[in-house]
Amino acid sequence: MVTTHETDKFVYDFAEGNKDLKDLLGGKGANLAEMTNLGLPVPPGFTITTGACQAYLATGREPDGLAGQIEAHLEALERAMGRRLGDPQDPLLVSVRSGARFSMPGMMETVLNVGLNDRSVVGLSDQAGQNDRFAWDSYRRLIQMFGKTVCEVPGEEFEHALDEAKRAKGTHDDLDLDADDLRGLVETYKKIFAKHTGREFPQEPREQLDLAIRAVFESWNAERAILYRRQERIPADLGTAVNVVTMVFGNLGPDSGTGVAFTRDPGSGAQGIYGDYLANAQGEDVVAGIRNTVPLQELERLDKTSYDQLLDIMARLEGHYQDLCDIEFTIERGKLWMLQTRVGKRTAAAAFVIAGQLVDEGLIDLDEALHRVNGAQLAQLMFPRFQLDHEFEAVARGIGASPGAASGAVVFTSARAVELAAEGKSVILVRRETNPDDLNGMIAAQGILTSRGGKTSHAAVVARGMGKTCVSGADEIEVNVPAKRFNVGGRTVSEGDVVSIDGTTGKVYLGEVPVTPSEVVQYFEGSLDPERTDDALVRAVHRIMTHADARRRLAVRTNADTGADAARARRFGAEGIGLCRTEHMFLGDRRELVERLILAATDAERTDALAALLPLQRQDFVEIFREMAGLPVTVRLIDPPLHEFLPPLEQLAVNVAVAQERGEDVAKEEALLAAVRRMHEENPMLGLRGVRLGLVIPGLFAMQVRAIAEAAVAVTRDGGTACPEIMVPLVGAVQELETVRAEAEKIIAEVVGDSGVEVLIGTMIEVPRAALTAGQIAEAAQFFSFGTNDLTQMGWGFSRDDVEGAFFWRYLELGIFGISPFESIDRDGVGRLIRIAAEEGRAARPGLKLGVCGEHGGDPDSVHFFHEVGLDYVSCSPFRVPVARLEAGRAAIETTGSDSR
Numbered sequence: 001m002v003t004t005h006e007t008d009k010f011v012y013d014f015a016e017g018n019k020d021l022k023d024l025l026g027g028k029g030a031n032l033a034e035m036t037n038l039g040l041p042v043p044p045g046f047t048i049t050t051g052a053c054q055a056y057l058a059t060g061r062e063p064d065g066l067a068g069q070i071e072a073h074l075e076a077l078e079r080a081m082g083r084r085l086g087d088p089q090d091p092l093l094v095s096v097r098s099g100a101r102f103s104m105p106g107m108m109e110t111v112l113n114v115g116l117n118d119r120s121v122v123g124l125s126d127q128a129g130q131n132d133r134f135a136w137d138s139y140r141r142l143i144q145m146f147g148k149t150v151c152e153v154p155g156e157e158f159e160h161a162l163d164e165a166k167r168a169k170g171t172h173d174d175l176d177l178d179a180d181d182l183r184g185l186v187e188t189y190k191k192i193f194a195k196h197t198g199r200e201f202p203q204e205p206r207e208q209l210d211l212a213i214r215a216v217f218e219s220w221n222a223e224r225a226i227l228y229r230r231q232e233r234i235p236a237d238l239g240t241a242v243n244v245v246t247m248v249f250g251n252l253g254p255d256s257g258t259g260v261a262f263t264r265d266p267g268s269g270a271q272g273i274y275g276d277y278l279a280n281a282q283g284e285d286v287v288a289g290i291r292n293t294v295p296l297q298e299l300e301r302l303d304k305t306s307y308d309q310l311l312d313i314m315a316r317l318e319g320h321y322q323d324l325c326d327i328e329f330t331i332e333r334g335k336l337w338m339l340q341t342r343v344g345k346r347t348a349a350a351a352f353v354i355a356g357q358l359v360d361e362g363l364i365d366l367d368e369a370l371h372r373v374n375g376a377q378l379a380q381l382m383f384p385r386f387q388l389d390h391e392f393e394a395v396a397r398g399i400g401a402s403p404g405a406a407s408g409a410v411v412f413t414s415a416r417a418v419e420l421a422a423e424g425k426s427v428i429l430v431r432r433e434t435n436p437d438d439l440n441g442m443i444a445a446q447g448i449l450t451s452r453g454g455k456t457s458h459a460a461v462v463a464r465g466m467g468k469t470c471v472s473g474a475d476e477i478e479v480n481v482p483a484k485r486f487n488v489g490g491r492t493v494s495e496g497d498v499v500s501i502d503g504t505t506g507k508v509y510l511g512e513v514p515v516t517p518s519e520v521v522q523y524f525e526g527s528l529d530p531e532r533t534d535d536a537l538v539r540a541v542h543r544i545m546t547h548a549d550a551r552r553r554l555a556v557r558t559n560a561d562t563g564a565d566a567a568r569a570r571r572f573g574a575e576g577i578g579l580c581r582t583e584h585m586f587l588g589d590r591r592e593l594v595e596r597l598i599l600a601a602t603d604a605e606r607t608d609a610l611a612a613l614l615p616l617q618r619q620d621f622v623e624i625f626r627e628m629a630g631l632p633v634t635v636r637l638i639d640p641p642l643h644e645f646l647p648p649l650e651q652l653a654v655n656v657a658v659a660q661e662r663g664e665d666v667a668k669e670e671a672l673l674a675a676v677r678r679m680h681e682e683n684p685m686l687g688l689r690g691v692r693l694g695l696v697i698p699g700l701f702a703m704q705v706r707a708i709a710e711a712a713v714a715v716t717r718d719g720g721t722a723c724p725e726i727m728v729p730l731v732g733a734v735q736e737l738e739t740v741r742a743e744a745e746k747i748i749a750e751v752v753g754d755s756g757v758e759v760l761i762g763t764m765i766e767v768p769r770a771a772l773t774a775g776q777i778a779e780a781a782q783f784f785s786f787g788t789n790d791l792t793q794m795g796w797g798f799s800r801d802d803v804e805g806a807f808f809w810r811y812l813e814l815g816i817f818g819i820s821p822f823e824s825i826d827r828d829g830v831g832r833l834i835r836i837a838a839e840e841g842r843a844a845r846p847g848l849k850l851g852v853c854g855e856h857g858g859d860p861d862s863v864h865f866f867h868e869v870g871l872d873y874v875s876c877s878p879f880r881v882p883v884a885r886l887e888a889g890r891a892a893i894e895t896t897g898s899d900s901r
Contacts, residue, residue, distance in 0.1 A: 010052040011069040013076070014045055019321075024049050026241030028099025031341050038320065040313055040338050044080055045094070045245035046073040048213065050101065053239035056217045070213070074244075081246060086115035086205025089123045093138075093247040096212040098219060100240040109149040109219040111212040112282065113142035113247060117203040132179035134252050140182055141282060143189040143201055146208065150215040153196040155435075161188045175280060209244070216242045224439045226815075236815060248337040250330040251282040255303065258282060261296055261310065261327045263318040266346040266464060267400060267504075269353025269536070273297055273311070275327075276454040282330075292473055293454045306336045317341050322363040323372075324354050345464050347403050348377035349537050356540035366547045367893045373544060374890065375860035375883035380404070381541065382524075382879065384515035386502055392509050396488050398449070398474030400506040401460035406447030406469035407500040407512045410493055412481045414441025421445070428499055430486055432479045433472075434459040442468060447501045449508060451477040451486075469503035477508070524882055525571045545882065548889025549573070554866065555873035556884045557632070559853060561585060563623030569878035573885050576631035576723075577624065578785060578875020579853035582704060583640040585620050594640075597697065599675045610703045617704060621711030621724075630721035634785060634853070634875075636764060637704050637740075639690045639729040649676050685790075685799065690730025694740060701728075705744045709751035709759060716755050725760040727785055732767040734776040741780055762849070765837050766790035774837035778844040785875075786834055788854030788862075792821050795830045822855070825862040831869075838869050851875060860887045867891035 017025045017033030025033060029047030036042045048070065055063035078084050083092035093115040116124065116139045125135035147153035162174065165185050169176055177185070193201045202208055219225060220240045229236055250258035261275030275296035300307040310329060313336075317325045326344030330337045346354065355369035364372075386392075386405040408426035411417045414437070417429045421444035429445040431438065433452040442448055442462060447469035450459045454473050463470035478487045484495040493499065493510065500513040522528040523538045530542035557578035558569035566577060593612050600606035624633055656673050659666040679688070694701035705726060712722035726744060731737045741761050748759050765771055766787030774784070793800050800822050811817045825831050834852075841848045851873040856862035858880030866874050867888060876884050 008051065008063065008065060009069070010049050010063065010066045011073050012047050012049065013073060014042060014047070017047065022101050023238075024051065024241075026050055026099030026101055026243075027342055028097060028340055029241045029243050032243060032245070034320075035317075035338055035341060038316070040316075041336055042338050043246040043248050044077055045243060046077065047099070048242040048244070050239040050241050053217045053220060053241065054237070056214070057220065057239060062214075067210075070209075070244075074209075077244075077246065085209065086117060086120045087123060088119040090127060091115055091120035091123045091205075093120075093124070094209065095243075095245045095247055096209065096216060097243045097245065098216045098240045099243050100220070100234075101238050102234045109216050109222075111142070111145045111149050111215070113138045114146075114208045114212055115205040116142045117205065117208075119203075120205070128249075128252055131252060133177075133182060134249065136179050136182035136186055137177075137251055138249070138282070140186045140189055142208075143186065143193060146201075146212065147189070147193045147196070149219070150211050151193070151197045153193055157192045157196075158189060161185060161192065213242050213244075216240060224436045227439050227443070230812065230815075230818065245339070248330050248332045248335075248339075249282060250278075250332065251280055252333055254279055255333050256280060256331055257299075257302075258330045259293075259296060259299070259328075261314060261329065262344050263314045263325045263327075264350070264354055264357075266324065266326070266344050266350055267403060269324075269346070269350035269357065269540075271357065277302075292452055292475055303331060303334060306331050306334060309336050313338065319363070322358065324350070345461060347464050348380040349403055351377050352381070352540040352544060353536050356536075356543055359543075366544075367551070370544055370547055370551065370886075370889055370893055373886070375863070375887040378520075378541070378886050379880070379883050381520040381537070382518055382882070384521075385504075385518055386500065386509075387514045387516035392513055394507040395491065395510055396474045396476040396508040398451075398471040398477075398506045398508065399454055399460070400502065400504045401454075401457070401472040402448075402463040402468055402470035403504040404447065404469030405500070405502055405513070405515055407498060408446045409496050410486070410499055411441070411445070411495055412479070412484050412486075414438045414444075416495070417441035417444040428501060430477075430479060430499075431459070431481070433457060434462070447471070447503065449474060449477070449499070449501050451475055451479050463503075469501060471501045471503060471506050471508060474506070474508055524573070525568070545573075545886060548886045550889075551892045552885065552888035553892050554863070554871065554884075554888040556881055556888060557634075557851070557853075557873050557875040558878050558881055559857075559875055560624070560878065562620075563627045565878060566624050566627035569881055570627065570631075572878055572881040574631075574878065574881045575873070577628060577633040578851050578857070578873060579727075580624060580633060580635045581639070582617070582620075582636060583638045585617065597700070599672065603698075606697070606699060610699050614703050614707055617707035618711045618714075621708050622714055625711055625715045625722035625724070626720055628723075630723060632723045632725055634725040634727050634762075634783075634851070635704075635708055636727045636729050637691075637694060637701050640693075649673075652676055683799075685793070691728050691736045691740060692730065694728075695736065701740055702743055702747055705747045706751060709748050709757070712757045712759065713752060713755045716757050722757060724757075725762060725783060727762055727764050727783075729764045729787070730767060730790075731763045731765075731777065732769045734773065734780050737763050737777060737780045760849075764853070765834075766794070766854075768795055768833055771833035771837040775840035775844040778841040778848050781841075781845070781848070783849035783851070784837065784841055786837070786850075786852040786854065786871075788825060788830065788834075788852055788856040789822065791833060791854070792826065792830050792856075795826070795833060796821060798822075824859050825856045825865050827865055831865055834866075835869050838871065842870075858884050863887040864891040864894070867895065 014033045014036040017030055019030050019034035022030045025047045032042055052063055052066050078092055081092050083090050085092045093113050096111045096114055098109055121135045121139045125132045128134050144158040148155040165177060165181055169181060190201050250256045257277055257279040258281050259275055259277035264271050265274045273296055276293035277296050277299045278293045321343060324344045324346055325341050328340040330339055351373045355372045358364045359366055359369050408428040410430050411427045412430055417427050418440050420427050426446045428447050428449055429441045430449045433450050448459050448463050450472045451474050453459055457472050459470055460472045476488050486493050498512050500509040519535055519538050520541055528538060530538050555575045557576040558574035559579040560566040560569050560577050561581050593609055597609035600609055652673050656666050656669045708724050712724045715722040728737055728740050744761055760782040762781045762783030764787045765784050770777055808820055838850055850871045852866055852871055853875040857874035858876030863874055863884055874884050
């Protein structure tokens with residue numbers, strides 16, 4: 001419940017804020033204030049706080065006192081500018097822009113030219129020196145943006161009307177429309193507005209302003225904004241600020257324009273001049289991609305004074321923010337105005353490269369560099385890239401807006417992208433240009449291809465933020481959405497045809513191009529020496545990873561079941577094995593032996609089956625211990641749901657019935673069917689598995705313990721070092737562990753003798769009762785490893801094999817989950833069980849070793865939680881080991897802090 005008081009301050013002049021007030025003023029407002037305080041040319045204005053938005057969304061009405069504060073700040077703005085909002089002779093016009101705490105490009109609303117009406121459009125023309133074309137162009141933009149944003153008029157109706165006006169003029173360029181054309185377009189727009197709203201376009205300037213402010217508030221809960229927040233894990237209760245800014249105009253003629261600039265390349269991190277400029281254009285034209293831009297360097301030829309001033313400001317802002325800055329600017333008849341700056345979104349590669357550059361330049365230290373990258377970005381860098389050592393013809397080339405290699409079936413609408421992705425198909429979303437309504441399709445697609453726009457278009461900015469491959473501005477491609485095809489170079493590509501896009505080079509290929517490992521994976525595997533390569537990315541990754549390893553407290557192990565998996569994980573930096581799943585060793589050719597063991601009717605049959613398995617198991621462990629060469633190896637005793645090793649009951653019953661009908665001898669099959677029926681379980685995941693199986697089938701665990709101990713001794717006698725840790729799965733009561741441990745210790749003592757091999761015995765904490773009785777269990781365990789997959793499954797009462805496809809989508813849609821609890825640890829519930837077990841376990845046994853071996857061990861957010869709880873290590877799949885190493889380092893510096901921050 002949001003409560004407000006008459007004395008609450010809801011409106012701040014730009015001069016009153018600063019960049020550290022993002023929670024209150026939003027990112028855009030805080031940075032406009034910061035630039036104002038730096039003395040940069042910022043159009044005057046004021047910011048309505050996120051608190052006002054939160055109050056509005058909670059009550060459905062503006063908070064008390066807000067209207068009066070807006071009036072007071074508007075009057076101050078009018079006095080400063082010497083104009084009144086919407087005055088017929090000399091109008092003040094303003095833009096109304098959203099600005100949340102976190103950048104959400106294109107997700108919320110903007111309305112430009114607020115204050116224009118049938119009378120003030122004449123005054124605006126007079127202001128501009130009898131420039132009727134400019135005035136009517138500005139007016140049609142207001143009606144279009146206001147109609148779509150504030151009154152939910154379908155945007156395509158305005159677009160169709162504009163296209164029709166250009167067709168009637170015989171042009172493809174809106175710049176060819178003259179004042180009379182635009183005056184007629186305004187009348188058409190008004191009719192569209194009236195048809196959909198049942199009222200005339202509002203002529204009162206203050207009404208326009210109030211409705212626009214309200215629309216920006218409400219856009220916080222628009223479907224696309226909710227979807228974007230969920231994708232980027234932005235909290236839903238922050239609200240957005242609203243910025244009311246004096247209009248400056250880039251559409252006054254060839255000496256005016258608008259642009260977006262980056263202080264470094266957001267795609268690669270390379271230093272230089274990067275950005276887009278569009279002469280005689282306004283506001284959203286650049287990011288909307290409605291006309292292809294020119295490179296920012298062209299501005300030097302068009303307006304060297306403004307260009308030089310812009311470069312000076314860019315350098316100043318980067319030094320001030322100590323980071324890549326994304327800048328929006330407008331030039332009004334040779335006068336440069338700064339409309340926005342923010343720490344710019346960048347690709348994963350650029351994030352690492354820029355962090356290293358800023359260390360070299362002395363702007364940040366290595367702790368801050370580590371803070372500025374993350375595991376999700378590192379994972380992106382490990383994806384493969386196109387292998388182009390054969391002849392692949394590029395049919396088009398655009399701008400490499402977001403790196404990566406993506407192939408898939410062409411689709412032309414977001415709805416189709418979502419539909420095919422739900423069927424498990426890879427798709428490439430092809431559009432003339434994307435807009436915020438395309439977010440669903442962009443998330444579903446493997447990559448995005450547009451025929452318009454540049455590195456700062458909507459498609460480019462959003463794709464970089466999501467880590468999606470994107471090629472924009474491929475203007476050789478003629479996209480025909482209604483016909484579901486595009487034409488390029490005399491060829492037609494229809495929906496469903498496969499294309500490949502390279503987000504680094506901007507090239508587009510027909511068909512599926514094979515891929516090759518990334519340079520970063522080659523570095524981790526040891527085939528690329530960071531000291532001898534000129535690859536800036538590899539050098540930056542090496543430098544930051546080295547620092548992460550030096551800073552982290554958590555060790556990082558791997559989940560591996562074979563010697564080959566163990567070897568690869570070591571190359572990726574694993575410091576041991578946290579989970580060796582012995583049931584995986586019984587698949588394939590050995591399945592029949594396990595089946596014999598489970599179905600054994602006599603002690604002799606069981607003994608024979610175990611004797612056959614022992615040497616196979618021993619050899620498995622020898623290979624793994626050799627590969628790990630003295631690093632700890634946690635071996636989980638067999639934990640199979642029995643149905644994984646027995647024939648399906650229904651299929652077996654059918655086979656027996658068919659064989660009986662044919663008169664065949666089915667005595668063996670009948671015996672198997674009887675056994676399977678006897679052992680059939682309705683819910684195998686909660687049945688005879690783990691420690692229960694070991695206690696019910698005599699000799700099973702004993703065979704495995706013997707194999708582990710004998711393998712460790714064999715490796716040691718060959719001059720190696722083995723450090724086995726035996727983990728008993730699915731323990732719920734200390735008595736279960738005590739029973740298994742007593743038998744295991746006898747076998748270990750017998751096998752190990754004076755070899756010097758030490759074998760630890762511990763348990764997997766994956767049953768909620770085990771977590772809640774951890775103090776008792778720790779008395780019999782030398783280590784705990786948290787099996788977070790099962791702990792989540794049993795803690796929530798979810799079957800992870802069933803629920804994700806069944807209803808998780810609805811839980812995510814409703815906001816019950818921000819993310820699947822199987823993907824990132826549920827801190828409040830499952831996390832609390834882990835915290836309790838860790839605290840009570842160590843209270844009972846101070847030296848208790850604690851780790852985690854569920855899939856959460858490689859999830860970046862979860863790694864931070866495990867650091868907080870005080871675990872000793874995390875374990876994850878080999879491919880995720882570098883991600884866990886990086887995040888463990890980041891968790892350490894966030895705990896201890898950094899001198900530079």
